[in-house]
Each structure stands twice: as structure tokens, then as C-alpha cells.
Amino acid sequence: MPELPEVEVVRSGLEPVVTGAVVRSVEVREGRSLRRHVGPSEDFVERLTGATLGGAVRRGKFLWLPLERVELVETPPTNRAGEVSTSSTRLYALVIHLGMSGQVLLRDESQPDDPLLRIRLLLDTAEDGPVRLDFVDQRIFGSMAIDDLVPTADGRAAGLGSDSALVPAQVAHIARDPLDPAFDDRRFFDILAKRRTGIKRALLDQTLVSGIGNIYADEALWAARVHYDQPTASLSLPRAKTLLAEVRLVLGKALAEGGTSFDAQYVNVNGASGYFSHSLNAYGQQGEACPRCGRPIVRDQFMNRGSHYCPFCQRIRV
DNA sequence: CGTTGGCCCTGATCGC
DNA sequence: TGCGATCAGGGCCAAC
Known part of the structure; x- marks a missing residue:
């Protein structure tokens, strides 16, 4: 039953390993673990593969890993043919919620599969080489998702682990936690x-x-x-x-x-x-x-x- | 809009 | 020994 302290232990453990790591591959073994992801699992895999992880941030029981690869969103050309269309960037993050029984385990390739493995990311890390990031969850109340980052309502840092005032859209309605310096x-x-x-x-x-x-x-x-x-x-x-x-x-x-x-x-x-x-x-x-x-x-x-x-x-x- | 009850989900454990 | 019943509860949403 992970609550704030347990999730913070995960966040602080993930941060030094995932920061700057590149996602080499993504394996979804249980589609229901993507319940909070809008879109099919193929979309989740495509958007995550090749992305660079920018750290580990937490608000309450929600955890997210900002992705440094931005998606280019082409704006439809408003002028005549031949004019270069402008593009804007979209920032997003890998959102993780552990639910009741979720675990995030960092392992090397020699360790056996957990029978309750739901999603696996293979990471190329800066200092530890290849690392497996295994999302294990018995009851499937937890989930992973790719979600857009949106500005916080008060302009303050979105959570612990980053100065950024950007929060995943699906976390925006979650209140700050009592250990957050911006808690009111x-x-x-x-x-x-x-x-x-x-x-x-x-x-x-x-x-x-x-x-x-x-x-x-x-x-x-x-x-x-x-x-x-x-x-x-x-x-x-x-x-x-x-x-x-x-x-x-x-x-x-x-x-x-x-x-x-x-x-x-x-x-x-x-x-x-x-x-x-x-x-x-x-x-x-x-x-x-x-x-x-x-x-x-x-x-x-x-x-x-x-x-x-x-x-x-x-x-x-x- | 504020509040509330119900639902999801399955491995481990218990009792017969 | 086998097997069905029970238990755990975070977040969301329909219903009131």
C-alpha cells in the first residue's frame, strides 16, 4: 500500500539512475496496466521508445519521469503553398502510479522475470549501462501512461524532484502534499x-x-x-x-x-x-x-x- | 456543485 | 488435499 513515503523512496531511488537515460525498448505484457494512458499500447510504446528521461518527480502518490524528446506538432499551413509551416513542441512525461501493489524495480538482465511483471523498459543509463526498469503489479490498480505536461495553476514547481512548473495533465487536479513547500x-x-x-x-x-x-x-x-x-x-x-x-x-x-x-x-x-x-x-x-x-x-x-x-x-x- | 457509494482487480490466506 | 470465500484499498465516476 504505497503512500507518500514509499513513493518517495521509489522516486529518490530512480532519480540518479534514470536521469539522462535513454529508453531503448518498451514491452507491455499487460495492457490493463496502461489504463491511464489515452490511446492504444502501440502509441505508448512508440512515444516512449528512444526518449531521454529527464529525472523523477513526485506529487503525493503520483510519480512522473519527464521526457526530454519533444514531439513536433505541425501546425497546418495557413498561407499559400511553399511557405514553411511552423511547428511547436509538446512536452510530456511517463506517469507512474503504484496503486495498491505496484513496484518499480531496477534490475540487470541476469535477474529472472517476476511473474507479475506488467511493463518493462530497457534503459541505457549514463553510469550503470543497460538497466531493466520493471513495473510489477499484482492487482493492476497501478498504471503507467504517457501524458502531456501542463502549467501548474499557481506557477510553483509541480512537485518534488524538479523546479519545473509543469505537471502531467492527469495529475493537475491532485492537491499538493503536506511536505510540499507550496502546500497552502x-x-x-x-x-x-x-x-x-x-x-x-x-x-x-x-x-x-x-x-x-x-x-x-x-x-x-x-x-x-x-x-x-x-x-x-x-x-x-x-x-x-x-x-x-x-x-x-x-x-x-x-x-x-x-x-x-x-x-x-x-x-x-x-x-x-x-x-x-x-x-x-x-x-x-x-x-x-x-x-x-x-x-x-x-x-x-x-x-x-x-x-x-x-x-x-x-x-x-x- | 458537494458528497457518497460502488467498482475495479487478483495473489495470498483462511476455513471447512 | 482441495477449493471456494474472503481480504487488501487508491482513484475514479455515476448518482443523488
């Missing part, structure tokens, strides 16, 4: 005050704040002592501020732990193996003692997901 705290609190919904649903709404998934939502709510179904409008400003601070602490802590266990040869996002699970206080801890008060943690069904919380520490306050 005041706007976040203003929207919470106006929403008619529960706080956990708001935390999981990627158009309000991005990067938070079920695990870190439960962890931040536990740390801030807020019940998952507390109406957002009833949350006082001080408590909302505390909650946002706890979100940042939880994400930052997981990020720090992920950074230490990262192996440069192997970009690992295996959430199922409990990547950061050794530091969880609430998620998956149903039946265990609350680390703060000792009473048992409870698991509710909420939004078709599990919600883990301490009924004593986290009560709805009217």
Missing part, C-alpha cells in the same frame, strides 16, 4: 471548515491534500487523538493544526526510516512485507494495547476500508 495550510483549514464530511474521508481526498493513504491516515488520527468520523467542520482550528502537524510527522518519520533501508540497486516498494510497519501505533493493531492508554485498539469498517483507532483516546467531540 490556510486553504486546507478553510476547506475543512466548509466540508460536510468526516475527517478521514477528507484526509484521503487527494484533491484536498495528497499523499495520505489508509495507513498514515489512521496513524495521524491516532497521534492527534481525532476520531476518523469527526465532522471536518466541527474540528477546531487548533485541533486541525495539530492534525496536520501529526500528518507531517508521521509521513516524515516513515520517510526517514525508508531512506535508511533503501538499497540503491533495488527500488523496493513492497508494502505487503511491512515496509514501515514496525513503527505503527494503530493501523493493523486491532486487539493490541493502545500505546498511549493501554486499552485495545479497534478496527471498524469505514469507506470500504479498515479504520483502526483507540475508542478511548479518539472520541467524536461535538
